[in-house]
Amino acid sequence: MAVKVEAVGVGKRYDGRRPSDAIVALRDFTLQIFAGEFLAIVGPSGCGKSTFLNAVAGLERIDEGRLFMDGVPITKAGADRGVCFQDFALFPWMTVRENVEFSLEAQGRPRAERREIARKYIELVQLSRFEDRYPYELSGGMKQRCALARLVAGDPAVLLMDEPLASVDAQTRLILQNEILRIWGENRPTAQRKTVIFVTHSIDEAVFLADRIAVMTSRPGQLKEIVVNPLPRPREERLRGEPTFSRLTMDIWDLIRDAAVKAIET
Amino acid sequence: MARPRQAATLGWRLVLPLALVVLWVGLSQVLTSPSAKMMLPPPEAVGGAAAQLALTVHPLFGMPPLLVHAAHSLERLALGYLAAIAVAVPLGIAIGYFRGADTYVNFLVQAMRPISPVAWIPLALAWFGVGITTVVFIVFYGAFFPIVANTIAGVRGTSRTYVRAAVASGCGQLRILRRIILPAALPTILTGMRVGLGVGWMSIVAAELVGTQSGLGYLISEARFHLDIESVVVGMLAIGVLGVLSDRGMRWLQTVLVPWQPRA
Ligand SMILES: Nc1ncnc2c1ncn2[C@@H]1O[C@H](COP(=O)(O)OP(=O)(O)O)[C@@H](O)[C@H]1O
Numbered sequence: 001m002a003v004k005v006e007a008v009g010v011g012k013r014y015d016g017r018r019p020s021d022a023i024v025a026l027r028d029f030t031l032q033i034f035a036g037e038f039l040a041i042v043g044p045s046g047c048g049k050s051t052f053l054n055a056v057a058g059l060e061r062i063d064e065g066r067l068f069m070d071g072v073p074i075t076k077a078g079a080d081r082g083v084c085f086q087d088f089a090l091f092p093w094m095t096v097r098e099n100v101e102f103s104l105e106a107q108g109r110p111r112a113e114r115r116e117i118a119r120k121y122i123e124l125v126q127l128s129r130f131e132d133r134y135p136y137e138l139s140g141g142m143k144q145r146c147a148l149a150r151l152v153a154g155d156p157a158v159l160l161m162d163e164p165l166a167s168v169d170a171q172t173r174l175i176l177q178n179e180i181l182r183i184w185g186e187n188r189p190t191a192q193r194k195t196v197i198f199v200t201h202s203i204d205e206a207v208f209l210a211d212r213i214a215v216m217t218s219r220p221g222q223l224k225e226i227v228v229n230p231l232p233r234p235r236e237e238r239l240r241g242e243p244t245f246s247r248l249t250m251d252i253w254d255l256i257r258d259a260a261v262k263a264i265e266t
Numbered sequence: 267m268a269r270p271r272q273a274a275t276l277g278w279r280l281v282l283p284l285a286l287v288v289l290w291v292g293l294s295q296v297l298t299s300p301s302a303k304m305m306l307p308p309p310e311a312v313g314g315a316a317a318q319l320a321l322t323v324h325p326l327f328g329m330p331p332l333l334v335h336a337a338h339s340l341e342r343l344a345l346g347y348l349a350a351i352a353v354a355v356p357l358g359i360a361i362g363y364f365r366g367a368d369t370y371v372n373f374l375v376q377a378m379r380p381i382s383p384v385a386w387i388p389l390a391l392a393w394f395g396v397g398i399t400t401v402v403f404i405v406f407y408g409a410f411f412p413i414v415a416n417t418i419a420g421v422r423g424t425s426r427t428y429v430r431a432a433v434a435s436g437c438g439q440l441r442i443l444r445r446i447i448l449p450a451a452l453p454t455i456l457t458g459m460r461v462g463l464g465v466g467w468m469s470i471v472a473a474e475l476v477g478t479q480s481g482l483g484y485l486i487s488e489a490r491f492h493l494d495i496e497s498v499v500v501g502m503l504a505i506g507v508l509g510v511l512s513d514r515g516m517r518w519l520q521t522v523l524v525p526w527q528p529r530a
């Protein structure tokens with residue numbers, strides 16, 4: 001399988017006001033993500049998950065190591081990667097349609113073409129009735145669906161999702177998990193799927209969605225272990241009740257429990 | 267739902283002004299000496315002066331004098347205020363957005379801000395003489411700083427998340443300015459424009475007291491010269507009414523230009 005994104009010995013330090021305030025967010029972080037793969041990253045809070053995602057997005061510079069996409073070093077943001085932020089980051093002054101069109105607008109596509117593509121994705125996330133509404137008029141789940149449509153409208157090869165479902169309610173969350181799988185291309189052959197890096201603090205979400213789950217250590221974040229998910233695709237709701245599902249969830253929890261407890265206490 | 271509440275708040279808004287009028291009527295019944303009438307003219311005298319100023323046609327202008335003065339004030343206000351917007355908004359964006367502009371201009375802006383528009387009247391008279399230019403300049407100066415300060419704050423206050431989201435979409439600098447920073451700053455800019463309009467009103471009256479031969483400020487200063495205290499009060503009331511109306515206009519503009527915010 002082709003490597004889509006590769007991190008080799010990546011280190012990232014945030015300088016504080018004083019030298020003693022400097023925080024090492026990532027140290028010697030090495031990971032390969034394959035083309036068409038759905039990879040989840042879990043780890044204790046503050047371990048550098050968002051930092052890594054932002055570095056892949058080209059929004060954050062790294063201090064050490066190297067970061068590649070398709071074998072080319074990542075130096076800046078680009079339309080080949082799409083980012084979905086935890087708090088949606090929908091633009092409040094744009095309607096649903098304008099938000100979804102935005103990445104196409106940024107690519108300089110003509111208006112009519114933008115319209116048509118946006119309509120398709122708005123339909124995909126079932127927001128057609130709301131396409132002229134502003135974000136403040138939407139529920140949390142609708143906002144998240146709009147953010148998903150905006151994410152994929154520009155047709156990026158790599159989807160970077162930073163806890164995209166953290167702020168929606170539990171039921172909406174289950175529904176949106178299926179929607180994310182659909183957008184990723186679960187029903188298509190691997191070659192036609194997008195590549196997803198999905199950061200979450202929810203272990204069963206990672207197990208339900210991902211092909212592999214990268215477990216990180218506490219800060220400075222390193223790769224602790226990669227867990228390969230044996231659950232068959234397409235993922236169906238009944239899998240949540242299978243012994244394999246709960247065993248996998250427990251195994252991963254065992255890997256991060258100590259660090260997670262420590263992250264809360266410090 | 268909204269209508270009765272609006273009517274109710276309108277009613278409440280009028281309570282305080284009405285109470286003041288009642289107080290005014292009451293006091294004028296008690297204070298009846300000629301000197302007291304100079305300090306607080308009775309309402310019916312002010313009403314008479316208002317009718318005189320607003321209804322009788324001035325032989326020179328062919329219109330009631332109050333309308334002529336109000337029209338002149340409004341014209342100067344509009345000129346100075348629009349010029350202030352035209353300069354302050356682009357300048358504020360530049361200062362807020364580009365670090366370089368900040369270093370060179372911000373210091374000057376901050377130093378000139380505390381100098382009251384009134385303090386500029388002597389210099390303005392020396393430069394432009396008695397007439398419309400002086401008044402327009404003073405209005406410009408007064409309205410300028412609230413607008414520029416709010417524009418800077420609005421641009422600076424743009425959430426980093428939005429800028430990052432735009433950058434992540436592969437968006438260029440100019441488009442970020444136009445599609446992200448400007449709309450994000452717009453509510454704050456409009457607040458600055460609203461404050462600027464209020465300061466513009468204060469400035470114009472001060473400037474017209476000395477700088478021209480017409481306008482509501484001139485009306486007040488002329489009436490004072492003739493010890494016509496009733497007309498002074500009419501001039502003040504006219505400014506109050508026009509001020510409320512123009513502020514209403516600004517609020518309407520806010521709801522039109524910022525449709526993405528929930529109505530408060
Ligand atoms: N811009 C920043 N400046 C300084 N420190 C930061 C910044 N962003 C993140 N950090 C710190 O780096 C560490 C890793 O952060 P982050 O990648 O957001 O963790 P996670 O997403 O895993 O919770 C945290 O300790 C956080 O406080």
Ligand SMILES: [Mg+2]
Pocket residue numbers: 049050051162
């Ligand atoms: Mg995070």
